[in-house]
Amino acid sequence: MPKGRKGRRSKSSLPVLHIAFVVVFVLAFLEALIISGLFKENLALKARLKTGSQSQLEAKPSVRQGNTRTRNKIAAKKRQRKVVSEKTLYTASGVGIRPASKKKKPLPKLVIVLDDWGYSNQNFYYLRDIALKLDISVLPNHRYSRAAAEMAHRYGKEVMLHLPMEPLNLDKRYWEGVTITTDMDNEQIRQTVLSLLDSVPYVMGVNNHMGSKATADRRVMDTVAGALKGRVIFLVDSVSSSSSVVCKAARNNGMRCLKRDVFIDNDSNISYIKSQLRRALRIAEKKGYAVAIGHDRVNTLRAILEMETELLTRAEVVTAGELVSSFDTN
Numbered sequence: 001m002p003k004g005r006k007g008r009r010s011k012s013s014l015p016v017l018h019i020a021f022v023v024v025f026v027l028a029f030l031e032a033l034i035i036s037g038l039f040k041e042n043l044a045l046k047a048r049l050k051t052g053s054q055s056q057l058e059a060k061p062s063v064r065q066g067n068t069r070t071r072n073k074i075a076a077k078k079r080q081r082k083v084v085s086e087k088t089l090y091t092a093s094g095v096g097i098r099p100a101s102k103k104k105k106p107l108p109k110l111v112i113v114l115d116d117w118g119y120s121n122q123n124f125y126y127l128r129d130i131a132l133k134l135d136i137s138v139l140p141n142h143r144y145s146r147a148a149a150e151m152a153h154r155y156g157k158e159v160m161l162h163l164p165m166e167p168l169n170l171d172k173r174y175w176e177g178v179t180i181t182t183d184m185d186n187e188q189i190r191q192t193v194l195s196l197l198d199s200v201p202y203v204m205g206v207n208n209h210m211g212s213k214a215t216a217d218r219r220v221m222d223t224v225a226g227a228l229k230g231r232v233i234f235l236v237d238s239v240s241s242s243s244s245v246v247c248k249a250a251r252n253n254g255m256r257c258l259k260r261d262v263f264i265d266n267d268s269n270i271s272y273i274k275s276q277l278r279r280a281l282r283i284a285e286k287k288g289y290a291v292a293i294g295h296d297r298v299n300t301l302r303a304i305l306e307m308e309t310e311l312l313t314r315a316e317v318v319t320a321g322e323l324v325s326s327f328d329t330n
Contacts (some may be wrong), residue, residue, distance in 0.1 A: 002123050049254040066229060082311070110315040111258065111291045112304065113207060113236060115162050117152070117295070118142035125308035126301040127155045132308055132317045135236075137162040137207055138197040141177055149201050160236070163193070165211030167240070170256065180214055186223045190222035193227040204321045206245065207236035208292075216241045221249035229253045234324045236260065256324035264294040264303075273303035281314050289323055 027083055112132065118139040124147075127136070136152035137160040140147050149159045160264060164176035178196060180189055206228055214220050215237070225235065234256040237246035248256035261283050264276035277292060284290035294300040304311075318326075 015227060024214075034221070047053040050288040065232040066275070072092065072199060073102045078179045080102070082112070083170060087230050107316045108281075108287075108312065109318050109323055109326070110280060111289070111318060111320045112264075113137055113291065113293045113320065114161065115207070115209065115238075115293060115295050117148040118145035118297045119163070120144060121147060123298060123301055124148070124151050126305065127151050130305050130308065131156065132302065132304065132311065133319050134304075135205070135320050136142055136162050138200050138203075139164070139209060139275050141174065145200055158321055159200065160320070161197055161200050161203045161206045161232075162209045163196060163206050163211075164209045165214035167210035167214075168212040170210065176209065180211075180224065181219065182214055182217050182220055184220075189223040190227040193224055194231075197228070197231060204319075205232050205234040205236060208238050208240065210240060211238070212241040215246050216243035218245050218249065221245050222252060222262070225253040225255060229255055234258065234320055236291065236320055237292075256327065258320055259289050262292045263307075264292050265297060265300045268297060268299050269301050270303045270306075273300055274307055277303065277307055277311065281311070286314050291320070291323075292295045 018033075057091040113135040114232035115137045116139060117136050119142055120142045127134075131159075134157045136148065136157045138149050138152075139162045152159050164179040166179055166181040171305065178192060180192055184192070197206075208215050228235070235246055235250045235258075235261045237244050237257060238259045247259060262276055266272050267273070273294070278288045280292040285294070293303075
């Protein structure tokens with residue numbers, strides 16, 4: 001009996017063990033699956049995090065690249081607008097219109113007249129050394145009058161006749177040998193003017209030497225201008241008198257006339273002469289041109305030579321003839 005019972009208990013416990021084993025196996029399997037799933041999920045999360053960080057890192061250059069591209073597009077549009085504005089404008093119909101180019105403001109004109117040539121030849125070399133256009137006004141009937149005119153012409157200067165005319169309140173000892181006076185009749189004036197004009201070659205214009213009395217006399221100046229008409233192209237009034245009628249007489253006879261703005265060498269000091277030339281430049285800058293008058297003196301010529309670059313930088317130095325011709329074309 002006991003033996004049989006023992007055998008029966010052994011047989012009945014086998015299914016229980018099997019079930020327990022299966023349950024343990026299933027639980028272990030499920031645990032393994034859960035652990036595996038968590039591991040995979042962890043790996044996926046890490047992968048996503050890594051991918052996200054990389055995309056963020058890559059996004060920054062993209063932003064920079066995007067900003068660069070945007071800036072480049074803006075710059076290109078600006079360049080395009082600039083090209084269009086500078087080169088061609090277009091109407092609504094598509095017809096190209098080229099805008100007027102900005103013209104550089106022209107320099108003012110400066111005329112420099114140098115009187116009293118003919119007394120001496122000591123300053124002739126300045127006519128060669130000074131490259132500026134000058135008007136060389138020659139006194140007639142002196143030893144070097146013709147030579148001065150020829151030398152001036154050779155070196156591209158404009159020749160003028162420095163016509164002697166009667167002054168006020170000056171001893172006759174200081175007058176020129178032949179001088180236009182107010183007591184001459186019209187024919188005497190005419191003949192004297194023509195004779196003096198013929199004594200100097202290459203004359204293009206005339207200005208007065210002294211003449212504070214004669215230039216204020218309307219009859220005298222009308223006669224002088226009438227004699228010069230057709231022989232020269234302009235007169236320059238040295239303005240030795242505030243009552244001068246030189247330019248009125250010139251206009252009445254259909255001639256061009258300029259008035260002196262500045263005497264540059266009332267003082268022979270070089271610094272003073274330079275300051276007067278700068279004054280002439282300032283006048284020219286205000287009204288478009290100026291006429292400066294000096295003399296055949298070494299310091300005057302030295303000052304002009306030393307200021308050549310400054311004068312050419314600030315003005316167009318022209319002859320009196322060129323200046324009056326520009327009035328005709330403007």
